[in-house]
Structures are given as C-alpha cells and as structure tokens.
Amino acid sequence: MTDTNTLKPKYIQVFDDLLERISNGVFPVGSTLPTEKELCAEFGISRYTVREALRRLAERGIVERRQGSGSQVVAENGPQVYSHRMQSISELHQYATLTKLDYIDSKMVIVDDEIAQILGRPSGSKWLQVDALRRNPQGRALNYTRIYINEAFRKIEPELHDLSGPHYDLIEARFGVSVSEAVQTISAEVFPEDVAKALGRSEKSWSVLAIRRYLALDDMPIQTSFNWTPAEEFSYVMHLKRDD
Amino acid sequence: MTDTNTLKPKYIQVFDDLLERISNGVFPVGSTLPTEKELCAEFGISRYTVREALRRLAERGIVERRQGSGSQVVAENGPQVYSHRMQSISELHQYATLTKLDYIDSKMVIVDDEIAQILGRPSGSKWLQVDALRRNPQGRALNYTRIYINEAFRKIEPELHDLSGPHYDLIEARFGVSVSEAVQTISAEVFPEDVAKALGRSEKSWSVLAIRRYLALDDMPIQTSFNWTPAEEFSYVMHLKRDD
DNA sequence: CGATATTATATGTCCGGACAAATAATGAAA
DNA sequence: TTTCATTATTTGTCCGGACATATAATATCG
Numbered sequence: 001m002t003d004t005n006t007l008k009p010k011y012i013q014v015f016d017d018l019l020e021r022i023s024n025g026v027f028p029v030g031s032t033l034p035t036e037k038e039l040c041a042e043f044g045i046s047r048y049t050v051r052e053a054l055r056r057l058a059e060r061g062i063v064e065r066r067q068g069s070g071s072q073v074v075a076e077n078g079p080q081v082y083s084h085r086m087q088s089i090s091e092l093h094q095y096a097t098l099t100k101l102d103y104i105d106s107k108m109v110i111v112d113d114e115i116a117q118i119l120g121r122p123s124g125s126k127w128l129q130v131d132a133l134r135r136n137p138q139g140r141a142l143n144y145t146r147i148y149i150n151e152a153f154r155k156i157e158p159e160l161h162d163l164s165g166p167h168y169d170l171i172e173a174r175f176g177v178s179v180s181e182a183v184q185t186i187s188a189e190v191f192p193e194d195v196a197k198a199l200g201r202s203e204k205s206w207s208v209l210a211i212r213r214y215l216a217l218d219d220m221p222i223q224t225s226f227n228w229t230p231a232e233e234f235s236y237v238m239h240l241k242r243d244d
Numbered sequence: 245m246t247d248t249n250t251l252k253p254k255y256i257q258v259f260d261d262l263l264e265r266i267s268n269g270v271f272p273v274g275s276t277l278p279t280e281k282e283l284c285a286e287f288g289i290s291r292y293t294v295r296e297a298l299r300r301l302a303e304r305g306i307v308e309r310r311q312g313s314g315s316q317v318v319a320e321n322g323p324q325v326y327s328h329r330m331q332s333i334s335e336l337h338q339y340a341t342l343t344k345l346d347y348i349d350s351k352m353v354i355v356d357d358e359i360a361q362i363l364g365r366p367s368g369s370k371w372l373q374v375d376a377l378r379r380n381p382q383g384r385a386l387n388y389t390r391i392y393i394n395e396a397f398r399k400i401e402p403e404l405h406d407l408s409g410p411h412y413d414l415i416e417a418r419f420g421v422s423v424s425e426a427v428q429t430i431s432a433e434v435f436p437e438d439v440a441k442a443l444g445r446s447e448k449s450w451s452v453l454a455i456r457r458y459l460a461l462d463d464m465p466i467q468t469s470f471n472w473t474p475a476e477e478f479s480y481v482m483h484l485k486r487d488d
Numbered sequence: 489c490g491a492t493a494t495t496a497t498a499t500g501t502c503c504g505g506a507c508a509a510a511t512a513a514t515g516a517a518a
Numbered sequence: 519t520t521t522c523a524t525t526a527t528t529t530g531t532c533c534g535g536a537c538a539t540a541t542a543a544t545a546t547c548g
Contacts, residue, residue, distance in 0.1 A: 009531060035498060046533045051499085059303075067499040068541030084328040084482075092484060182484040188432055188452050188475035206450040206475055208432050231432035231450055231475070238328075238482070240336060240426040253501060279528060290503045295529085311529040312511030494545070501538070506531100513526070518519100 010045055011052035018057060022073055033063065033071040084240050089179050090166055092212060093227070094236060099142060101132040103161055104198065108154065118211060119148055120221045128154040130167075133198060134227075143229040144195045150222055153177075168214050168222055179222060183213040188231060195228045208234035254289055255296035261287075262301060266317055277307065277315040328482050333423050334410050336456060337471070338480060343386060345376040347405055348442065352398065362455060363392055364465045372398040374411075377442060378471075387473040388439045394466055397421075412458050412466055421466060425459045432475060439472045452478035 008016075021027050034042065039050045054071055057063040065071045086092065109129040116123040127148040133141045149156070153171045163170055172178045191199070191207045201207075207228040214222045252260075265271050278286065283294045298315055301307040309315045330336065353373040360367040371392040377385045393400070397415045407414055416422045435443070435451045445451075451472040458466045 011531080037498080048534085049532060052531085054499095065499065066541075067539060068497070070498060070541090083330070086327070086484065089484065092482075180486045184482045184484070185479060186430055186482075187479040188450065206432065208452070235429060235431040238336075238428045238430075240330065240333065240428070242424045255501080281528080292504085293502060296501085298529095309529065310511075311509060312527070314511090314528060490548090492545100492547075494543100496541100496543070498541075499539085501536100503536080504534090506533080508531070509529085511526105511528075513524100515524070516522085518521075 010043075011049045011056070014039070014043055014045070014050065014053035015056045018053060019062070022057075022062060023076055027073050029073050029076055031073050033073065035070055084238050089168070089182055089214070092182055092184055093210070095134065095142070098137045099134050101145065101163075102135050102141075104131040104133065106130040106157055106160060108151070109148075111148070115148070118213075119224050120213065120215075120219065121150075126151045128157060130157075130160060141199055142233070143227050144198055145225055145227045146195075147223055147225040150220075153222070171222055177216045177220075177222060179214045180217050181215040181219075183215070185211045186236060187211075191228060199228075199230065201230060206231035210236075254287075255293050255300070258283070258287055258289070258294065258297035259300045262297060263306070266301075266306060267320055271317050273317050273320055275317050277317065279314055328484050333412070333426050333458070336426055336428055337454070339378065339386070342381045343378050345389065345407075346379050346385075348375040348377065350374040350401055350404060352395070353392075355392070359392070362457075363468050364457065364459075364463065370395045372401060374401075374404060385443055386477070387471050388443055389469055389471045390439075391467055391469040394464075397466070415466055421460045421464075423458045423466060424461050425463075427457045427459070429455045430480060431455075435472060443472075443474070445474060450475035454480075 018027070018033065022029075027033055033039075033054075036047055036050045036054070039045075039053075040047050043050070054063065054065060057071070058065050062073065062075050062077070063071045064074050107129055108126055110124055110126055111119060111121075113123045116125055119125070119127065121127075128151065130147040130149065132145050132147075134143050134145055135141055147167060149167060149171075153175055156167070156170050156174055159170060160167075168179050186208060188206060188208050191201055191203070191205055193203060195207070196203050196205060208231055210227045210229070211224065212227070213224045216222050262271070262277065266273075271277055277283075277298075280291055280294050280298070283289075283297075284291050287294070298307065298309060301315075302309050306317065306319050306321070307315045308318050351373055352370055354368055354370055355363060355365075357367045360369055363369070363371065365371075372395065374391040374393065376389050376391075378387050378389055379385055391411060393411060393415075397419055400411070400414050400418055403414060404411075412423050430452060432450060432452050435445055435447070435449055437447060439451070440447055440449060452475055454471045454473070455468065456471070457468045460466050
C-alpha cells in the first residue's frame, strides 16, 4: 500500500478503495468483484488482508460472498444507517406494563376485501376475530382492540381469557410459529360506531388507529390487531440511533 | 476438537462453548475471558481459530476486546432482537419525495418552559424558529412545520429559502455537526389556532403532531421540528424485523 | 443436443509465524 | 509513598501456506 495512507490498516484502505469503485460504478450492483487472488495481485497484499476487506463489505451488506463463485455486489451502500431497536416485539405497542385485555367477544369471521388486504390474505378468508378493551389497573378503558388471528391457529381460542401475555407468544408455544417481522401503521380516523360505543365516546370523536401485523417467515400472517385509542390520549415514541 | 462435533467449524464450536459458559455464569458479565493464548492451549487450536470465535462474540455485543488487556464480557446475550432500520434519517418523516417547504417566517425566539423541555434546553434559551408549509408538487399544503434550530447554528438562516434538503444536512455541511440520534413522538391534538388558519382548517379540527428531535453526540440538540398534519391525512408505517 | 462426469476455480477453514500497538505489571528513582 | 520508566503481556495487523468445500467451466457419453 502507498505510504500516504500509512495511518490506516491496509484492509481498511482496500475496503475504502473497493467501496469507492462500487459507488462510482466501476463495480455496479449485480457485478462480480475481482477474485481474492486478483485483488492480492492488484494491491500486492496477502490473501488474509484481502479477505478482511471483503468481510467488512459483506458485513455491511454491500457484497455477498459465495464459495466457488466469488463476491457479488448487491448494494451500493450499507443498507442501514439508523435503527430503532427493541429487545422484544411487545415493545412495539408501548402500553404500560400492567394493562390487561378485557375480552368482549371472539368468533370466526369471513373478512371483506378491505380488511383482507390489510391482513395479507385473499378476500373471503377466515379469521378468528377477538374483540377486547384494554384496561389499566384501575379498570379504566384505554383503547379498543380487534385482533384477527390466522385460522390455522384458532385452537387457541379456549385459552384466550386466561392469557396474560401477547397472543403471538401463545401461538408460538402451541404451534412453534414465531414472529419474524412486524409492521405497524399509525393513522387517525373518526371512531367506528361500535368502537366509540364500547369506549363510551361520542360518534364523531377522533381516534388514532394503530394496526399491527405480526408475520412469520415467508410473510405468513400470524395475527393482525387494530387498536383504536382516543386521539388526545395517544402518544408514541421512536428512538433512532446511528449504527456506528 | 472432538469428533462428535465435526459438522461445525471449530470456531463455531468454540463460540458455542464460550457462549454457554457466559450464559451459565462461568464467565459472568464484567469478567475477563481467558486470553487468546490460553484458549489456544485449552482447545488445542490455532490463534486464528480462537480469534474467529472471539470476533463473533464481539460482533454480537457479548464481548468487548481491547488490545493489551483482553476480552471483557459485557452482556449475556446479544442486545437486540428486533429492529426498524433506515438508510437515511430523512426516512423518519415519510414524506413523498417531491414535497417542498414553503417558508412563512423565521426569527430568533426565546422559548417557554413547555417548549424548552421538549427541545432539551433550559427555559429561556434562544432558538431560530422557522415556520413553513409543506407542499406537494401541485402546490397543495400537506402539513405545517415549525422548526427550532439550535442558536449555535443560526447563521444558516440566509440559506434557508434556497434549501432543497433537510436543515440538518446544511448544518452538517456548514458546522460539521451530524445527527447521531433522532427521537420522534407521534400524538394527536386539536390544531393550534395559527396552524389551523395557515392550513385553512377550522379551529376545532384534529391533527396528528409529529415532533422530531435531532441530536448530535452527547445528546446535544441540533434542531427539533413540530409537524401538524390533518388527522385524516396522516399515516405512518414501521417495519420491525428480527435480527438473525 | 442434452445429460452427466471430470476438472478448474473461487471462497471457507485452519495452521504457524512475525511484528506493531495498546495496556498492565513491575522496578527504579525522587 | 508517589511518580515515572521499563518490561511483560495481550490483542491487532499482516504474511505465507495447506486442505476442504462449493460452484463454474469443460469434457465426455448416450
């Protein structure tokens, strides 16, 4: 390596060099990088040092390496810059710890087009619909929640009323299917009539609707919950930190 | 290594072995792992192989390695389970790409207790307050934004009206201070009177308020923006994926 | 020509070694 | 006893090598 860069390890210099060539199109996304052997020759360094540079590119998700076939460029920049991290998926809803669900109703339903689209299944699909009020320890209703549970897991219904934790934990315990991804959508709307009534709100009052989809591998929907909270009572915080 | 484990690379076996000893208390959080040299002797393997195992522990955040002093156990398990990741902090607000800010006003202000607390500075602190409407390409107003920019960066004011990107990018370019963390709070409230007026909404109508704080290192506030969006027009999506 | 076998290639695992840099421990001087 | 210098230790950088494994390319066979 050149003396003008002696403050950095060689593998960082090679990493930087390759990264620059990737970002300015010499090695565009979809292309194959030179082999380890070729890079050793080009930079006049050992294979170990080349591999350290390539490993860092792979860790950043910029390159994918495959034994026998080489290193493919799969992205121009590291995919992640900022992240919001949780130790448990249950942090997604940000309820105080001691709230509990007061069950109103559960039944098998066939959902219409609009709901089916949100649930990620065809129109006409069947779901176990569970309605409940979430209450704080003093018994006050905080919000209304309607959960659609994938038909495949409907056998958990008898256990619902004794449930202290989230439904997806019970589904995982009973069926071995775990949440691999969750999608939350926050929007605002006027309370649906039945929800307003259950919460003792007037018909035209505003709510914040948080829809939370819980997916297993291959985007298989486990359950989706619709949560209506009175607008003035809703608050949600996200912390994004830079990945260094 | 023993023959009963020949399906796994040696370094994975050592990684697994150390991980088990960490989780069952042989090497508790706060303790120091055996040196590389000791591990080589214990497992009868090369230093390279030991280092690969230790590197994986370090990548998982379980161990911190320090030249000259060894490997300290800092956590029992990998710290994060689910994460929502963004390539750019500007993804935090989820505006369509082609919206632009239509500036209404900018001035130095002294903020009261309530705002100061949100901004993370003492009451009475000075801020460059910038008010604007965000418009889509057709010119329709989407929301009202009020930005409080740290007094230390007020010299960017003359450049605001020509600005096409986010303020914090300009601050980074001019002052070399970059966003290391962002905090977004989403809640709902009736529109403030002046905001409702500017957006042509009635006084009692609902908005969703997204407050976004942009912090540099050591929690130094760079800027904070308050964004009022008509309730029925607000929607926000988060994707959480499990870190594998 | 298509399918299968063989060979070549490219990355993965692992070894041993040497020197550099950061930290800890020990010894000497004030 | 405290401070500073020296030595020892520990991890980091980098070299060279060998064999294993997965994939790609080429050759052979039906």
